[in-house]
Amino acid sequence: MATMEECRGALDKLSDDLARTDGKVHTAAGLDRSLSCHITDLDLTFTGRLVDGRIVVADTVQGPPPQKAQIALAMAGDDLVALVEGELNFARAWGSGRVRLEAGFRDLLRLRSLL
Template sequence: MANVEECRTAVDRISDRISRLDEAQRRAHIVERTISLTVSDLGTVFTMRLTPGGLTDVVDATLSSEKDRAQVRITLTSDDLVALADDRLDYAKALLTGRVKVKASLGDLARLRKLL
C-alpha cells in the first residue's frame, strides 16, 4: 500500500504528463473541471482542478472532512493510483474491471480516456 506522499507524487506525475501533451491536443481534450480523487485505502481525498496546464490547486484532506462536489469524482486504491501514474495499469481496463470508479458526464469520461 502506497502512502499519502507517494500518492501526491503520482498526482504530480500525471499532471506533468498532461502538461507535456501537445498544446493542440490539450485544447481538444481538456475542459476545465474540478476533480476529486478518493484514495479508498488511505481515507484521503485529493481535490484539484484540471486545466490545460495540468492539475492545479491540489489539496489533500481526510475523507470525512471533504464535501465532494467535484465535477469528476474518481475512486481507487493507492497502489492503483501509483500504477496509473507509472503506466503499469491501463486506465480503460481498470475502469472496466472496477478497480477505478469514475462519476462524471459521458463527455468527461471520454476526455479522461484520451488523457490517461
C-alpha cells in the same frame, strides 16, 4: 500500500505528463473542471481542479470528497501509482471496478483520449 506522499507525487507526475501533451490529448487535458481523487485504502481525498492541462491540488482531506466534483476518481493508492507509471491499464482497471470515474457524458468523451 502507497503512502499519501507517493499518491501526491503520482498526481504531480500525471499533471506534468498532461502538460507535455499535444493534439487531441492536449485538448482533452485543457478542460477546466473541479476534480477529486479519493484514495480508498488511505481514506483521503485530494481535491482541486483540472485546468490548462494541469492538475492543481488545492487540498487534502480525510475521508471521501466533501463535495461532488465534476470529475471524480476513486481507487487504491497502489493503483494510482501503477496507473501513472504505466503499469496498470486504465480501461481494464475501470472495467473491473478497481478504478471508479464519475464525470458528465461530455467530459467522458473528451477524457477518453487521456485514458
